Amino acid sequence: GENVEQHPSTLSVQEGDSAVIKCTYSDSASNYFPWYKQELGKRPQLIIDIRSNVGEKKDQRIAVTLNKTAKHFSLHITETQPEDSAVYFCAASLGSARQLTFGSGTQLTVLP
Amino acid sequence: DAGVIQSPRHEVTEMGQEVTLRCKPISGHNSLFWYRQTMMRGLELLIYFNNNVPIDDSGMPEDRFSAKMPNASFSTLKIQPSEPRDSAVYFCASSLDTLYNEQFFGPGTRLTVL
Numbered sequence: 007g008e009n010v011e012q013h014p015s016t017l018s019v020q021e022g023d024s025a026v027i028k029c030t031y032s033d034s035a036s037n038y039f040p041w042y043k044q045e046l047g048k049r050p051q052l053i054i055d056i057r058s059n060v061g062e063k064k065d066q067r068i069a070v071t072l073n074k075t076a077k078h079f080s081l082h083i084t085e086t087q088p089e090d091s092a093v094y095f096c097a098a099s100l101g102s103a104r105q106l107t108f109g110s111g112t113q114l115t116v117l118p
Numbered sequence: 119d120a121g122v123i124q125s126p127r128h129e130v131t132e133m134g135q136e137v138t139l140r141c142k143p144i145s146g147h148n149s150l151f152w153y154r155q156t157m158m159r160g161l162e163l164l165i166y167f168n169n170n171v172p173i174d175d176s177g178m179p180e181d182r183f184s185a186k187m188p189n190a191s192f193s194t195l196k197i198q199p200s201e202p203r204d205s206a207v208y209f210c211a212s213s214l215d216t217l218y219n220e221q222f223f224g225p226g227t228r229l230t231v232l
Contacts, residue, residue, distance in 0.1 A: 038218045049209065049223040052162070057218055095161060102147045105174060105212065106221060108161040 008033040010098050012109030019086050020117050029096035030078040036098040039072060039079045040106065044093045053094075054081070086116045091115045122224035124210050127140040130230045136198040139227045142191055143212030151221060152185055152195050158204060161209075167193065200231045 009032040014039035019025045026070075042050040056063045056070045056079065063070050067086075072079040083090055093113050097106040131137055134180070136183040143150050147203040159206040165175040170187045178185070196206055207226045213219040 031205070040220070049225055052220045055218070055220070104215065104219065105151070105163055105166050105169060107163075110160045 008036055008098055008100075008107040010096060010107050010109040011113060012096050014112060015110065016113045016115070018115045018117060021086060021088060023086055025081075025083045025086055025090070025095070025114055025116075027081045027094055027114070028078060029080070029098075030076075030107050031098040031107075032077070033098070033100070034074075035100055038099050039070070040062045040069075040077045040097050041070060041081050042097065042108075044095065044111075046092070050095060051053050077094060083114075085116075088118055090114060122210055122212050122222055124208075124224035126227060127225060128228045128230075130232065133201055134199045135231075136166050136196065136227050137200045137229060137231075138210050139195040139206075139210075139229070141193045141210030141224060143193070143197070143210070144222055145191070145213070147212035147222070148190065148215045149213045149219070150187060150193050151211040151213075153211065153223075153228075154192070155207045155209060156205075164195070197229075200229075202231045205229055205231050218220055 012029045023117050043053045045052040054070050056072050067084045069082045093111045095107040095111050099106045103104035125140045148169050150167040155161045164177045165185045166173050167187045185195045207228050209226045210224045211221040213221045
């Protein structure tokens with residue numbers, strides 16, 4: 007089955023700096039890569055996703071890049087704010103399947 | 119829409135007791151997922167239903183765990199007998215049965231087995 011590895015497990019940045027979280031996946035047939043944000047004590051919520059026919063996608067301060075050849079994808083957050091502090095999970099799935107395989111999560115802390 | 123609804127939100131029980139967690143998916147969604155979240159193992163998929171039929175239960179840890187979906191608006195996850203290592207947050211999520219679908223998570227049930 008699919009295996010998703012996520013790095014780093016913790017990340018601290020100063021407010022206003024950028025944050026980058028990286029994930030690799032094992033199944034070259036995977037074609038859908040969502041990112042979820044989970045605030046403390048809350049449920050995971052989708053913040054952005056990318057499909058394998060696209061190399062990059064942006065939504066305001068967040069962007070995701072995908073390198074299918076290397077089988078890795080990354081989340082980029084610019085101009086970080088304290089409310090960006092949360093755990094971020096990457097995931098991968100075959101579009102024809104419905105299951106997501108999640109990475110282990112990254113605890114992002116934005117220091118004021 | 120109220121979103122995915124889970125009950126109870128918190129459950130404290132003693133080892134050996136039966137525990138039943140409940141989930142109501144978003145109306146119209148026909149895929150339902152049960153996850154378990156722990157610090158050690160992260161977010162694990164336990165079982166996935168499509169149109170009320172279990173499709174993949176390979177993540178169910180052992181026979182003590184069982185899940186049902188008797189209709190499109192209700193699912194249960196049962197642990198019998200419960201053990202302290204079952205302590206975790208259990209999430210239910212639902213989605214439309216389409217490609218590249220977003221999964222909507224419920225608020226979770228925090229289970230503590232003493």
